[in-house]
Amino acid sequence: MKKKRMRNNQLGFTLIEMMIVLLVISVLLFVAIPNVAKQSNNINEKGCTAFKQMVQGQVQAYRIDLKKYPASIADMIDKGYLREGEKDCPNGDELKIGADGEVSIVK
Structure with missing residues (x-):
């Protein structure tokens, strides 16, 4: 008699x-x-633009309070208008304040 081998599933x-x-x-990765x-x-670029606008608002507050434009970002930090870590954009670009109080991004 032959035995049948059963294969386990x-x-x-x-x-x-x-x-x-x-x-x-x-491929998906x-x-x-x-x-x-x-x-x-793209997010960092938009974050830098928003940060620049916030600093521009703080420059205007500085001008209203002290009747002059700040000389630099460091001046605004010293007077308490910006916090210590708020001198650069999230993507690393630097901000600069012009003589007319206009904030610009230096890449």
Whole structure:
């Protein structure tokens, strides 16, 4: 009498299936990472513009209180119109105050 061999159903993934899944994930990452980096730069740029406008408002408050424009960002920090860490944009660009009180971004 011949014995039949029963094959156990093994639940799991084969090596080929796992490699295909890894390939799909890799392709998605190659597409997504450049877009995320581009958006990060865009966010920093908009943050710098908003920060410049906030500093411009503080320059006007300084002028109203002291009847003159500040000479520099350091002058505004010393007088308490800006906090110590508020001298540069979030993306690292520096702010400069002109003689007419206009705040500009120095790249």
